[in-house]
Amino acid sequence: MRIGLVVEGSYPYVSGGVSSWVHMLMQQMPMHEFEIISIMPKPMTSSDYKYTLPDNVSGVTTLALNQKQARPSRPRALTPEQNQQIKTWMTFGQVNQSIYPLLESSIGTPEQFFSSRLFYDLVTSSYEEEGQAGSFIDYFWMWRSMYAPVLDLLQADLPQVDLIHSAATGYAGLIASAIKERQHVPFILTEHGIYSREREEELLQAAWIPSDFRSHWIRFFHHLSQEAYRAADDVITLFDRNSELQAQLGAPAEKLRIIPNGIDATALSALTRQPPSPVLRIGAIVRVVPIKDIKTMIHAAKILQEMFIPFEMTIMGPLDEDDEYAEECMGLIRQLDLEQEVFLVGKVDIRSYLPQFDVCLLTSISEGQPLAVLEGMAAGVPWVVTDVGACAELINGRSFEPFGPAGFVVPPVNARRIAERCSWFYHNREDARKLGENGQARALAYYRTEQFISEYVQLYEERGVAYGGHRV
Known part of the structure; x- marks a missing residue:
């Protein structure tokens, strides 16, 4: 079976998190062929890969959100009903998979569409209906910037697959929905974090968006998520809380399913723990990016220092995903006089570090079901985690489990x-x-x-048969 994996802002250009999950999924299924469709904020090449691709990856299609993807095409005359379909979809009136052929080939290129009377009338009527009182020019350009990536992505050349699997809603879910419609293949959606909620949190804090336009952007990302939920054959997440959120956001109950993350727990549990040391040894397996809130971790280290607790804190993870933030963290360590206690060691083999730690930390302000926490747990290391995503469930367990707590859960920041x-x-x-x-x-x-692999193998087979097993 040729499986298309759609990812956004991750594999193979970013390490850790969802990328680790994608890499593991492909490595553990040598019987299947994988096509990667990677959506990134800017153009990338194979020299930017953070992973050596498994042998069963047949191709990587990279789509940059700020780069024209559209094929040259000529706009066609649309019926009044088709015009209304486009307006209804673009004003979030309803999700409608049948809109894709119109946006892919009937409206011309994005530039042609944005210069059309249809688009002008659409923006004008929306401006009036929303009771906007600000600059119409700014409102017009908001619409352009909102739908330019959508049209570019929908008009891009995409690989032929037997099944499409998206690791998020948003732009990735949009592409997967369109491939399902275009190629008549099954669509499986796995959400690690709830994409629309994460974008909403970011937008509420974004200084670059005028306050009058924030609600419009938030509705846009919720609209994309609802489109993916409607189109997907299966809507999967990693833990109970997320599944409940998906239902609240419009995912049909009959499509919901939970498949937790998996790790090489047996090998990690075989690591030999080092004996206790007079110094408290603290570890963190984390990408050095703002959403992981490394600065709060560093401030906690300063408080420990002031409490006269002897400790060493080793922060393991790539430093090159957000150079500016990494520099700020290193500057904070110097400013707080923690250079003898806190160490940013970059990306390392965590198996050589885990046996020495007395406790590990995760201070994220948003998470799905972090593999890092599972890896530390498997190695016998207790945790202090923030109450985000599945962290509380991992540490405290679910109601039916016989095991006790594996550490402590604290509020973010x-x-x-x-x-x-x-x-x-x-x-x-x-x-x-x-x-x-x-x-x-x-x-x-x-x-x-x-x-976790066994569940996906079975699901791929079931969906492949349901859509015509002869194809695969």
Whole structure:
């Protein structure tokens, strides 16, 4: 079977997180061929890859959001009904997969569409209906910037596949929905974090968007998510809380399914733990980017220093995904006089580090089901995590589980609570060891690679047969 994997802002150009999940999925399914469709903010080439592609990857199609993808085409005369369809879809009136052929080939190129009477009338009527009082020119350009990537992506040349699998809604879900319509193949959607909620949080804090336009952008991303939910044959996420959110945001209940992440828990559990040290050894497996809130972690380290707790904090993860933020973090370490305690070591082999840690930290302000936490749990390391995504579920377990807590859950952006919990680990070594054992047992029972791969293998086969098994 040739499987198309659609990703946004990740594989193979960004390491960790969803990219690790994609890489593992392909490595564990040598019987299938994979086509990667990678949506990135800017043009990228194979020299930018962060991964060596598995042998069963047959191609990578990279689509840059700021680069013209559209094929040359000539606009066709549209009927009044088709004009109304486009208006209804673009004003978020309803999701409608049958709109794709119109946007792909009937309206001409994006530039032709944006110069058309249809688009002008669409923006004008929307401006009036919304009761906008600000600059019409700014409103017009908001519409252009909102739909230019959509039309470019829909008019791009895309590979032929037997099944399309998107790792998000948003632009990735849009592409997957269009491929399903265009090629008549099954569409599987896996959301790690809830895309529309994440974009909403970002937009509410974005200084570059006029406040009058924020609600329009938020509605746009929710609209794309609802389109993906409607088009997908299966709407999958990693844990209970996310599945409930998907239902609230419009995903049909009969499509919902939970498939947790998986890791090589058996190998990680075999690592030999180092004996306790007089110094509290703290680890963090994390990309150094704002959403991981490394600065709160560093501020927690300063509080620990002021509490006279002897410690070393090792932050492991790539430093080149957001150079400016990485520099700010290194500057904060110097400013707080923590150069002897806090170390940014870059991307390393975590298996050589995990056995030495007394506790690991995750201070993210948004997460899905972090592989890093699962890896640390499997190695027997307890955690302090923020209450985002599946973190509380991983640490405290689900209602039916026999295992106890694997650490502590704290509110996001709370350096003092993190420091206090780290101090507890320094003063309670034997109880801390028990927390690590709980986490290890949970990881071995519920989060092994073979479990998660088996579910996707079965799902791929079921969907392939349902859409015509002779194709694959």
